[in-house]
Amino acid sequence: MDSFLERCTQSVLEGEEEQAEDLARQALDLGYPPLAVIEDGFIRGIRKVGELWEEGTVFLPELVMAAGAMKKAMAVLLPALGAGVQSPAQGHLVIGTIEGDIHDIGKTLVATMLEANGFRVTDLGADVPVGRFVDEAEACGADGIAISALLTTTMSGQRRVVEELKKRALRPRFKVLVGGAPCSQEWAEQIGADGYAGDAVAAVALARRLICAG
Numbered sequence: 101m102d103s104f105l106e107r108c109t110q111s112v113l114e115g116e117e118e119q120a121e122d123l124a125r126q127a128l129d130l131g132y133p134p135l136a137v138i139e140d141g142f143i144r145g146i147r148k149v150g151e152l153w154e155e156g157t158v159f160l161p162e163l164v165m166a167a168g169a170m171k172k173a174m175a176v177l178l179p180a181l182g183a184g185v186q187s188p189a190q191g192h193l194v195i196g197t198i199e200g201d202i203h204d205i206g207k208t209l210v211a212t213m214l215e216a217n218g219f220r221v222t223d224l225g226a227d228v229p230v231g232r233f234v235d236e237a238e239a240c241g242a243d244g245i246a247i248s249a250l251l252t253t254t255m256s257g258q259r260r261v262v263e264e265l266k267k268r269a270l271r272p273r274f275k276v277l278v279g280g281a282p283c284s285q286e287w288a289e290q291i292g293a294d295g296y297a298g299d300a301v302a303a304v305a306l307a308r309r310l311i312c313a314g
């Protein structure tokens with residue numbers, strides 16, 4: 101791997117907030133495409149920490165520090181993803197991480213990529229109650245709801261959003277898009293969602309297919 105990107109990975113692995121932020125700035129100065137630095141540099145670091153944590157080699161404080169470093173880098177790089185975008189709104193999505201789940205790094209990246217590609221996005225944040233996804237989608241007249249879940253224990257909330265929409269007779273008016281590490285296309289089909297996306301680029305393609313084509 102490119103040694104600069106390797107340093108980005110390492111800064112997250114070591115939970116070095118200042119260094120991660122500084123490297124993110126340097127990346128932009130050096131002309132690296134922001135999404136490439138996020139995916140091939142910083143995300144590699146946070147995923148590696150997750151693996152080490154699962155193996156029992158690192159502990160929760162290190163995971164928290166790594167997430168802190170990741171967030172500092174993202175704060176520099178995310179605005180650059182959407183820089184200069186002036187395309188008219190292609191559709192409107194409400195997005196959030198499902199209740200009980202505070203993982204918001206991937207969700208925020210997906211939200212930014214959707215915006216950078218011309219979608220209007222209402223980001224509800226993390227730990228969002230099932231009913232709030234539906235209330236907000238109705239209130240702002242969105243076309244779809246994108247739900248992130250990172251825990252096997254919280255992904256069932258995605259199913260409850262679909263059920264809530266059915267209960268309020270709002271299907272198929274609002275499209276439902278799901279994503280997050282434990283999710284899959286099979287899961288989306290099982291819960292009656294309209295589609296699954298494995299990463300932020302795929303989320304944009306899915307939103308285009310479901311919303312712009314529909």
Ligand code: B1M
Nearest residue numbers: 150201202203204205206248251252277279280281299300
């Ligand atoms: Co947590 N955590 N964590 N964690 N954490 C995971 C998810 C875990 C897999 C780690 C592991 O075991 N290897 C594990 C879950 C295991 C499971 O459920 N089977 C886990 C656990 C157990 C926990 C706690 C329970 C730990 C504890 O307290 N004992 C706790 C839960 C807290 C809670 O939510 N209630 C917890 C806490 C935390 C931190 C706070 C320390 C921190 C989160 C900080 C934050 O987000 N603000 C954290 C982190 C950083 C992780 C890992 C290491 C990295 C997550 C991340 O940011 N990835 C993670 C391990 C892993 O995922 N490999 C882990 C980078 C991000 C860009 O990718 O989020 O996958 P990701 O998003 C991608 C795609 O998934 C997709 O696109 C994104 C961009 O490519 N995507 C979507 C995501 N959402 C989408 C929505 C869409 C479409 C695509 O809509 C259409």
